Amino acid sequence: MLEGVNVALGVTGSIAAVKTVELAHELRRRGATVRAVMTGSAQGIVHPWALEFATESDVVTEITGRVEHVELCGTDGWADVFLIAPATANTVGKIAGAVDDTPVTTCATTALGADTPVVIAPAMHEPMYDHPGVLEAIERVESWGVAFVDPRVEEGKAKIATEEAIVCDVARAAGDRPLAGEHVVVTTGATSEAIDPIRVLTNRSSGKMGRAIARACYVRGATVTLVHGVVGPHPIAQGTSIPVGSEIPYAVVRQVESAAEMLEATAEVCATADALVSAAAIGDYTLEASPEKIRSGQELTLEFGPTPKLIDEIRDRHPDLPIVGFKAETSGDDGAMIEAARETLERAGLAFVVANDASVMGSEETAALLVHANDAARYTGSKDGLAAEIAASLAVVLE
Structure with missing residues (x-):
């Protein structure tokens, strides 16, 4: 998701700074190169050596004659994006007022002047987050094009957003956004039909593919609605689900169970959609x-x-909605999969169809064929990688 992206990570004096070592590791796991910048207050919470270890780069703790702020965030600077995580109320207010009295605020002013993308993940006590001046500062900085990763308001605190949320917004800020302004609906997971109050008829879908597609569309600028079904039987390490009523950082979630619920929820949200990606494994049969x-x-x-x-x-x-379909088969024969996909493509007037073998359900890796009207392309690799291919193809369709 962040392959080839240079991230300058600004760390300020919130107790949430203790999470930045793992955040730096996660950014690097996603492909980014990371260099850290710390305020003096942050250094009282996390030692610069910890971030030096996590980033494998020297940490900027003061602005010297080397003009580190310009080298990192200036015009033609090293950073593709400046991420401030965590950002205190003090730091947000200073950025809004162009006050440069820490390495982080100086880098922020430089980045904004140089049109380097800036992402801010606030963290503070809830009353501070609700202060009219802080909210006004956030609104002002947002009007300059800065992306804020909303905190998790829990236990009287506006806690720093999850690593997944921060990574998604960094990727969205740093990359091209060919789906900007588009509303994409993605269906995912399995459906479940009740046999009695205890037993259900379902399938092995994990929902991983659809969630990866939703992330990929969000990173490319789309507003995403995810219609999420249940998760089929998998070992506990793989079979995690999205709790009912929860939200995920890259999409608004509509949680459903049965095929009928999946259909009605999808039809409802498609009324305002620009495209649908139908990745859910919807059961073919129901019963009383x-x-x-x-x-x-x-x-x-x-x-x-x-x-x-x-x-x-x-x-x-x-009738005019672009739809991407999925076709799961068990034959293992590419020719048969392409033929089945083309039949579905033509019958429903689809943009293209992703044909895959059912054996990939629940796994992190996948193999699939992207089948268009006149050609087909094979993909083998991670589901995140396939999702990127699907989102890129969808952007071409919507052009």
Whole structure:
């Protein structure tokens, strides 16, 4: 996500500075090169040696005759983006007033003057975050094009955002945004049909592919709505889900369970969408659930009926909406997968179809074919990498 991106990491005197060592590691895991800049207050919480170790680079603790602020964040400077995490109320207010009395605020003024992208992740006590002057300062700095990563307000504190949220907003600020202004709906996960109050009929989808697509679209500038189904059976290390009612940093989440709920939620949000990526593994069958628990130890026959095809229903309701479909197969034969994908593409008038073998469900790696009307391209690698390819192709479609 951050391959080849140079991140200057500004650290200020919030107790959340203790998290910046792991944040630096995460930025580097995502491909970035990181150099740290610290205020004097931050050095009282985290020793510069810790960030030197985490970044494998010297840490700027004062501005000297080497004009480190210009070298890092000036015109043609080293940094592709200046990230301040955590940012105190004091620092935000100083940036809004162009006060340069710490290495971090001096780098911020320099970056803003040089049009270097700036991302700020505030962290402070909640009453400070709610102070009218702080809110006014945030609004003013945002009007200059600075991206703020909203804190998590918990236990009377405006806690620093998650590493995932910060990484996503850094990637969004540092890269091209061909999907800016577009509203992309992504479906993901499995659906689940009740057999009785305890048992369900579902499948093995983990939702990882759809969440990766949502991230990739957000990083490229889109507003994203994620219609998220349940997560199928996987080992506990892989089978984590998004808690009901939760939000994720790159999308607004609509949590659903059944195929009918998936269809209705998707149709509703597609009313304002510019594109749909239908990555969910929607069950093909449903049944009339027993109101009571079905007792074990007896022979049982269940009568199934088909569920509506989501992409066909959405196509009927939204005839001009660009739709990207997914087609999971088990044959392992590329020719058969392309043929099946093209049948779906033509039937529903899709932009393109991603055909993959069902064996990748739940894994971090994938192999897929991006099938267009006249060609097909094979991809093998991580789901994040495939998501980037899908988002790039979608941007071309929306042009």
